[in-house]
Amino acid sequence: xxxxxxxxxxxxxxxxxxxxxxxxxxxxxxxxxxxxxxxxxxxxxxxxxxxxxxxxxxxxxxxxxxxxxxxxxxxxxxxxxxxxxxxxxxxxxxxxxxxxxxxxxxxxxxxxxxxxxxxxxxxxxxxxxxxx
Numbered sequence: 176x177x178x179x180x181x182x183x184x185x186x187x188x189x190x191x192x193x194x195x196x197x198x199x200x201x202x203x204x205x206x207x208x209x210x211x212x213x214x215x216x217x218x219x220x221x222x223x224x225x226x227x228x229x230x231x232x233x234x235x236x237x238x239x240x241x242x243x244x245x246x247x248x249x250x251x252x253x254x255x256x257x258x259x260x261x262x263x264x265x266x267x268x269x270x271x272x273x274x275x276x277x278x279x280x281x282x283x284x285x286x287x288x289x290x291x292x293x294x295x296x297x298x299x300x301x302x303x304x305x306x307x
């Protein structure tokens with residue numbers, strides 16, 4: 176529980192102060208948030224991306240300015256076979272078309288299924304571990 180509270184605090188501090196105008200306090204909040212999300216972002220990318228596309232995952236993820244956000248975004252772009260872009264900043268999977276409504280629906284099912292599936296698995300493991 177304490178770990179979850181620390182994580183939430185770091186994420187909120189980054190959202191509030193993680194901008195250049197907040198100086199060292201903002202830089203510290205942003206770096207702590209980046210560090211705490213390092214492993215979860217990469218695991219999410221690996222889980223969302225088909226293994227045959229893992230070699231391209233790192234290449235695409237590095238195109239975003241965020242050290243972490245690129246991994247789940249690139250994984251989903253690769254899995255759905257679409258381009259995700261922020262004009263003037265990055266384009267993931269740039270040679271493919273932008274997503275349509277159908278790809279959006281598929282993306283929601285993929286991410287929702289992964290989230291609920293992992294939640295069910297971890298909840299089951301926790302329940303079984305508590306019986307010991």
